[in-house]
Amino acid sequence: MLGAALRRCAVAATTWAGPQGLLHSAQTPGPAAAIQSVRCYSHGSHETDEAFDAPWVTYFNKPDIDAWELRKGINTLITYDLVPEPKTTDAALRARRRLNDFASTVRILEAVKDKCEQFPGNTDDNILPYLNKFSFIEYQAM
Structure with missing residues (x-):
């Protein structure tokens, strides 16, 4: 599960990288830019x-x-x-x-x-x- 979350973060980081790398300010979204951000909050039961x-x-x-x-x-x-x-x-x-x-x-x-x-x-x-x-x-x- 952690590996999948890290892969999603890596894909999101590489898709927003410009053609010259992450340090350039030009952002060109790639084909995987449609991925929604994922929040990994706990959805456990609420304790009374x-x-x-x-x-x-x-x-x-x-x-x-x-x-x-x-x-x-x-x-x-x-x-x-x-x-x-x-x-x-x-x-x-x-x-x-x-x-x-x-x-x-x-x-x-x-x-x-x-x-x-x-x-x-x-x-x-x-x-x-x-x-x-x-x-x-x-x-x-x-």
Whole structure:
């Protein structure tokens, strides 16, 4: 497939070359000039939000997950250009609760807060339910 695309590019380049080579500005189209340009974009299936979130929820709900795996998962999830869904954040916070790691819990909440700042009014809606559920101190005091 790649070879065919390269051949098409080579044919297109040679058909637009002038009689004295590629460096001349005179362009005389050859017989293969009728070839349309080909875009090689991926036409794969579009992943839904549920299909994206399901592996993350499964990853964070593993009973034998350790602190390193959890940090790696959170760091990978935060690098994406998106705000984590509430169910993904809930699974990550529950995993932190199982590991009894308060400092990492605060880091997760801060990361979600930073991501939510891109969308005004979204921060409190996404973070406050977790603070109430896990009996944290007042959010503004953190």
